[in-house]
């Protein structure tokens with residue numbers, strides 16, 4: 037059953053900047069109630085203000101299990117049951133494996149996998165009781181390929197791919213969909229600004245052009261899309277070819 041965003045409460049992680057902020061603004065425009073989670077207080081305040089009265093910003097370090105749980109509890113307390121989770125927050129710090137250390141590796145892993153687990157686990161029962169929900173994990177080519185100097189990031193994204201596939205199987209009887217989605221296009225975000233070559237920066241697009249794909253998944257227009265790995269650019273282009281081309 038589809039559910040318009042105007043009738044939904046949605047958690048978006050990493051909503052302060054980049055792709056997460058673009059998704060938040062698009063969802064707010066569609067009327068969703070939003071819990072926006074990020075550890076960058078300044079960026080979070082800006083996105084929350086831009087999203088309007090139905091958005092609540094929660095400053096939280098998602099690598100911290102206790103803080104993540106508190107942020108989820110605050111969401112339930114203020115906004116009630118959650119219909120969709122977009123777990124988008126991620127850290128990419130290119131590091132040679134010989135220089136990688138335990139704390140840094142598991143910081144990256146925890147922002148992705150620990151927080152992804154906690155979010156999904158916390159909303160699961162409510163989604164079952166609601167007759168469904170959407171779990172959307174933002175992934176990357178690093179979720180299916182290895183890249184040098186990205187051991188923590190690749191391990192994290194590969195793990196999210198596995199988590200999502202498993203949740204898709206268990207969620208299907210209850211109408212809960214779980215998918216990963218990769219940008220599929222070079223995006224102009226702070227992460228990209230830090231890591232792209234000058235050549236790639238010539239090709240990057242505003243991440244707002246990738247937001248239609250997230251609307252589609254959140255509203256569950258594609259109920260058959262469960263346990264898949266989707267391409268946000270390709271899906272968004274199919275939905276809004278003019279916007280994507282513009």
Ligand SMILES: NC(=O)c1ccc[n+]([C@@H]2O[C@H](COP(=O)([O-])OP(=O)(O)OC[C@H]3O[C@@H](n4cnc5c(N)ncnc54)[C@H](O)[C@@H]3O)[C@@H](O)[C@H]2O)c1
Pocket residue numbers: 049050051052053054055056073074075076079096097098099123124125126127147174175176177218219222223225226227228
């Ligand atoms: N930029 C790319 O080229 C690219 C490519 C493939 C996949 N992705 C994925 O797309 C998603 C968005 O990427 P982006 O480019 O917008 O990234 P970004 O770094 O520009 O934004 C990430 C957001 O996550 C927040 N964040 C990071 N660590 C956090 C923590 N510990 N607690 C709370 N918030 C935290 C940051 O403050 C920021 O607002 C990520 O999952 C990323 O892996 C990006």
